[in-house]
Amino acid sequence: MATDARQQAAGVDPARIEQAAALLAGRVRATPLVPSGTLSKRVGAQVALKCENLQRSGSFKIRGALVRATKLADAELSRGVVAASAGNHAQAVSVAARERGVTAQLFMPAGAPLAKVEAVRGYGGVVELVEGSYEDAAEAARDYAERTGATLIHPYDDPDVIAGQGTISLEIAAAAPATRTIAVPVGGGGLAAGVAIAAKSELPGCRVVGVQAEGRVRGTICDGIAVKRPGEVTGPLLDEYVDELVTVSDDEVAQAMVMLLERAKLVVEGAGAAAVAALLAGKVSPPAEGEVCAILTGGNVDATRLAECIRLGETAAGRRLVFTTVVPDRPGALASLLATIAELGSNVIDVAHIREGFDLHVRETAVRLVLQTDGPEHGDRILAAVREQGFEAQPEEAPDRS
Secondary structure, three states, X not given: OHHXXXXXXXXXXXXXXXXXXXXXXXXXXXXXXXXXXXXXXXXOOOEEEEEHHHOHHHEOHHHHHHHHHHOOOHHHHHOOEEEEOOOHHHHHHHHHHHHHOOOEEEEEEOOXXXXXXXXXXXXXXXXXXXXXXXXXXXXXXXXXXXXXXXEEOOOOOOHHHHHHHHHHHHHHHHHOOOEEEEEEEOOOOHHHHHXXXXXXXXXXXXXXXXXXXXXOOOOOOOHHHOOOOOOOOHHHHHHHHXXXXXXXXXXXHHHHHHHHHHHOOOOOOOHHHHHHHHHHOXXXXXXXXXXXXXXXXXXXXXXXXXXXXXXXXXXXXXXXXXXXXXXXXXXXXXHHHHHXXXXXXXXXEEEEEEOOXXXXXXOEEEEEEEEEOOOHHHHHHHHHHHHHOOOOOEEOOOOOOO
16 A cells, blocks of 8 residues: 555656646636735745635635546546545535536535535535544545445545645746745645645745644644644655645634734635744744745635634734723722723723622622733733722633643
8 A cells, every 4th residue: 555655646746737737727716926014024035825715615625626526537427426524625526526517425524614514515515424533534435435436536645636736836936936935734735745846846946834733633723734644645745845844823823814814804714824824933934035925725714713713813912801800889880990991992892790709799799801902012001000990900811722
């Protein structure tokens, strides 16, 4: 099996990626490469964002899925196609199968984001939810393929899929030939492998840095790259072509999502923001000369998850202050506290009265306030002003997610 994997890996080369680009011409979007002044200042080099979140089906996955589906013979198509996915690959396979005139059977983890599940169904895919992780869904997909003869379209461990994803680098090279560093999220490794192979051919001297999620084993907001390890085909390619692997935390990813939303006006899911998170956290060194490209891999995030990530990102950046205090239980007491906060320009998001768990006088009440601030220094000024008014404010520490 290992020998077969090495042979398949050896078959993924720049020529195969060029062939994939020809197959995809007019069928996928040449997504924009958008300069980011915010990131450029932070990194110390010109940074551009490759916006695959604006791609068909909402992620880069359509590239590899279309290449693989296009190469299927009629006899293979007659037995149908099947795939396992946390969401983006399932959407891409559904679109690719629809173009070939067949229906795709998709196995997805039961905890997959609802927006992704509904999107798959909207593209015509048949969804079966599987309890457990992506690995459990992948096992169910393999069993289905063996039982029915359907063709399994793997999300990353397939030479055609890898070649399709590598076409992103061809677009980067054409639009920004001065690129000397590419930061790319890594899950199973299909995207990073394809991008790195093409980048080494098209952009001499270009470093490729892969970005993994710290919580890919125990749980992470980066569901799209929550894969425990690269595949048998992608593993050797990553070892050969990717220069460095770094990891990012959920807090760092959430901050990146907020930055992209506020400054670049781009909605990006957790996995899609991983490369930007690495740049913001200083985990990717700028090149001595030339430009940096961060690949935004997808934008398929539902409103509820996005709101949670915004909250997490603001808290991690010190832009959300939570504290508890005790106020006299009489008219005007709470209003006086809120007026002090308002004078310092903070927005009150939530106020909750707490009457249990505190040693309170009969004429006192505890309140828990959630405030938006401009950052840690602003929060410190608010706490100081509240205490000057005679309130003993006790700030809550952000939970440890290490």
